[in-house]
Amino acid sequence: MSEEAVLELKFLGALVEQLGAQMYPSATATIAELISNAWDADAANVWVEFPFGEPWTEDSKIVVLDDGHGMTRAEAADQYLVVGRKRRVEARSDESRGGRLLHGRKGIGKLAAFGTARVLECYSVAQARAVEGADTNGVSPISFRLDYDHIRRRPVGSSYETEAAQDLSPLVSPCGREIVHGTRITLSGLRMKRAIGEARFLDSMSRRFALDASEMRIHFNGLPLSRFNYDVQIRLPRDMTGDRPREGLQVDGDWASEELADGQRVRWWIGFTEKPLADENQRGISVIARGKMAQRPFHFERVGGVSNQLGLEYMVGEVEADWLDEGWDIGEDRIQANRDQLRLEDDTLDPFLTWGRKLVAWALRERRELRTGTVKKEIAAELEELLAPFTTDQRKALRRIPAALAATEMSSVEVMRVMHDVVNARDDQVVRQMWEDIDKEAPDAQVRIWDVIHRFGLIDARRNQTIIETRLKAIDQLKAYVEEGAKEVPTIHRHIKENVWLLDPRWHLLGDEVHLEDLGIKYEPEPDVGKRMDYLFAMQPSAPSTVDEILVVEIKRAKTKDGRVHRVSGAEVTKFQDYLIQAEQVYARDEHPPQVSGIMIADGFSGAARQRSKMEIPGVRLHYRTWARVIRETERLHRGWLTVATRRADSTERGAEH
Ligand SMILES: Nc1ncnc2c1ncn2[C@@H]1O[C@H](COP(=O)(O)OP(=O)(O)OP(=O)(O)O)[C@@H](O)[C@H]1O
Ligand SMILES: [Mg+2]
Known part of the structure; x- marks a missing residue:
């Protein structure tokens, strides 16, 4: 060739x-x-x-x-x-x-x-x-x-x-x-x-x-x-606290201007919106050179890593740095051809990127300061009232919590909700231990822990667990009373009164041993029958409505004095039904009459009692229960609840470690 x-x-x-x-x-x-x-x-x-x-x-x-x-x-x-x-x-x-x-x-x-x-x-x-x-x-x-x-x-x-x-x-x-x-x-x-x-x-x-x-x-x-121009809640340098990011910073209207370590000048502003920015592409600080974007919004990281610092999803801002687009040739260009990203690998950008990362960290701290201050002001009166019953030392420890809570992005309302949870749970050893342990952590760790606790409802879960454990003890106590044939008055009566949930967790006590006359019920008793109902319960009303349901409870001891099963007689059932008829009439006069219900609890019912219990009273719901069934049902409910609560408290504790 x-x-x-x-x-x-x-x-x-x-x-x-x-x-x-x-x-x-x-x-x-x-x-x-x-x-x-x-x-x-x-x-x-x-x-x-x-x-x-x-x-x-x-x-x-x-x-x-x-x-x-x-x-x-x-x-x-x-x-x-x-x-x-x-x-x-x-x-x-x-x-x-x-x-x-x-x-x-x-x-x-x-x-x-x-x-x-x-x-x-x-x-x-x-x-x-x-x-x-x-x-x-x-x-x-x-x-x-x-x-x-x-x-x-x-x-x-x-x-x-x-x-x-x-x-x-x-x-x-x-x-x-x-x-x-x-x-x-x-x-x-x-x-x-x-x-x-x-x-x-x-x-x-x-x-x-x-x-x-x-x-x-x-x-x-x-x-x-x-x-x-975003609607921002906080704008820096305008709202800056005393802690300035660097010496030599000049404030020029809504913008700050300063000189970098390598002598280059920059102007900037940073803002935080009230709600997280839905469009992720809009989050962060954009860099402008010669009036044109040279870097789409970012956080001064070289690689687009996700930083899990709180507050970044609210951050917007601009940095003006005309020198980034200096020079004539292509080799000197610090901006990528499509002009929405800097050549971040370029060494000459080091002082700029280092400065930017510090600025972002400072801005996040400023936001935390400012937010915490606002929340503290907003909750001050309510918090002092809430903490009044505590000793000076306890108050001091408790007052540190809202600051940590506010730094987790919680609103004042949410902060107070958690504070109420903490205070309400003060008798709960586990919760108190938890908050004392958190208090020993470094401030930053405290913020993270409170965030997790809040997100997962940990206090509620812990408290539920403790509450249910206490309730199971009360169920055991009721079992013992029934077995030993304790008197309905005062022993069982008192126990039910203190633990209304034994009958149904939805009820709370309206009054016990309510006299029919007090309710305005005209009632002609048979000679040997007293004029009282054992209890009057009401269904917990959901505000702002008043009572939704009225429950008349009649309890009968389980055993007779000589140890035999106490069976309710037909006459006792009739008397109970008469109470209910009267109660229904009284409540029917209300503007919004509640549902009237009755429950009779005994160890057994005689044939005549069972026969009469079939009778229906219009507008009234009637229930006849044995003690064995009451105990079985409440126990099953609480054991199930405990399983769920334990699982929840455990999983959130695990979550908190990560
Ligand atoms: N709207 C316009 N009016 C007048 N001249 C224009 C206009 N648009 C482009 N030109 C001319 O065409 C040239 C090429 O434009 P082009 O955008 O491709 O490259 P450039 O602007 O020189 O560089 P770059 O690729 O960095 O944008 C410009 O330099 C300019 O001389
Ligand atoms: Mg062009």
């Missing part, structure tokens, strides 16, 4: 896929590049026409129109239509004709259009000016069309000849004003078919630019794009 082929590096048209479609995949990225080009052209306005809220069709289009200096035919050919032209290097300047700090650097921004559209049409009218002898006055508009599919199919080594534009209408602003010079970019053959929500799109757009509106105003569908 005498003639060897020259080894050439060749470029295919398909390169635009990587440079355009893949580098700028979102509509926001596409539009942002076109807006930047308008800025670089010294436009005073850029008007974007964007089809929001409807799925895109064949006919949908996006128009970005500016009143910048436009392009001559030569400029289009040598500047616009050259991919990879290093604008700043070529012009030996990083300023626009009008003296603006340029956004453009690499000569690929126009390809961002292909992330969203298949067809780009450009129509431009150059500003009249004298350039090196050649007067461009009276130059006619230029126009061309770029078709992504045609470009991609270009074979090796060939260039792509632009096609004829279809829209040759003169430049007119949305309000009908003729535009003397400027550029219109029309995108069609839109890729995404899904509807784009206006609010969210504009939110993210407004974070991408921090341009002075007096220099250039951005309009979307006729309305000016507002500056990124």
Whole structure:
């Protein structure tokens, strides 16, 4: 082989896929590049026409129109239509004709259009000016069309000849004003078919630019794009406590300004919203260089790791650092091509990232301080009242809890709810031990522990466990009374009165040994029968309603004095039923009459008693129970409950360790 082929590096048209479609995949990225080009052209306005809220069709289009200096035919050919032209290097300047700090650097921004559209049409009218002898006055508009599919199919080594534009209408602003010079970019053959929500799109757009509106105003569908401004509850440096993040910090209106370790200047603000930001992409601090976003919201981490610090999901902010976009060449660029991320691996960013991480940590501490202060103020009166019964030492320990609670994101109401739980559980040895143990931990650990306790309802679970254990003892006691044939008055009577839940956990005592006369019941007793009911219980009403249900309870001892089973007689059942009839009549007079129910408990019922117990009283629910059944039912209920409570308390304790 005498003639060897020259080894050439060749470029295919398909390169635009990587440079355009893949580098700028979102509509926001596409539009942002076109807006930047308008800025670089010294436009005073850029008007974007964007089809929001409807799925895109064949006919949908996006128009970005500016009143910048436009392009001559030569400029289009040598500047616009050259991919990879290093604008700043070529012009030996990083300023626009009008003296603006340029956004453009690499000569690929126009390809961002292909992330969203298949067809780009450009129509431009150059500003009249004298350039090196050649007067461009009276130059006619230029126009061309770029078709992504045609470009991609270009074979090796060939260039792509632009096609004829279809829209040759003169430049007119949305309000009908003729535009003397400027550029219109029309995108069609839109890729995404899904509807784009206006609010969210504009939110993210407004974070991408921090341009002075007096220099250039951005309009979307006729309305000016507002500056990124979230409704924040806390804003730093404005609400800063005495603890400043660094020496030499200057406050300049709503912004702070300072100098980094390497002498570079930054301006910043950080805010915290009241509720967590639903859109995760909006959480964090964005970095702005030359009025354009250089880094999407982040927390100054090199890798996008999830930090579990409390408060990050409320944090927004901006850092302005124009020097990040300094320099002319591409090698010096600290911002990735698609301009939503810094080249975080770049060493020269070290002082900046270290500073940022410290700032984030400081801001989170500030937020905690400020929030804790607010919560403390809000709960002060209620807390003092709640703690009044405690000794001075106990109060001191208890007062430390709300501070830790407030730092866990709890509202004042939630903090007080937990404080009530803690105080109500003060007799519970386990709970008291728990809070004393927590109190010994470092402040940061305390916050985490209280957070877990609150999230999992640990205090309730622990308390339930203790309550149920106590109740099981009371059930055993009742069993013993029944077996030994204790007298209904006073022994069993007192035990039931103190432990109403033995009959049904939903009941609480309205009064015991209630005399019928007191209730206004006219009752003519048989000679040997007293005029009283053993108990009157009421169903715990759910506020604000009053009593829902009235329960008349009649209990009979289990055994006679000589140890035989005490069977209820037919006469005793009749007497019980008479009480109920009277009670029903009394309550029927109420505006909202409660359900009247009766329960008779004995060790056994005679044949006559059973016979009479079948009688129904209209409007009254009647129950006849043996002691054995009452004990069995309450025991089963409480054992089941204990299993659940134990499981819950155990699992939350395990959770707390992690
Ligand atoms: N709206 C416009 N008005 C006037 N000239 C424009 C406009 N848009 C683009 N140009 C010209 O076309 C060139 C290429 O634009 P493009 O966005 O591809 O690259 P760039 O802005 O130079 O660099 P970068 O890739 O960093 O954006 C620009 O440098 C500018 O000269
Ligand atoms: Mg550009």
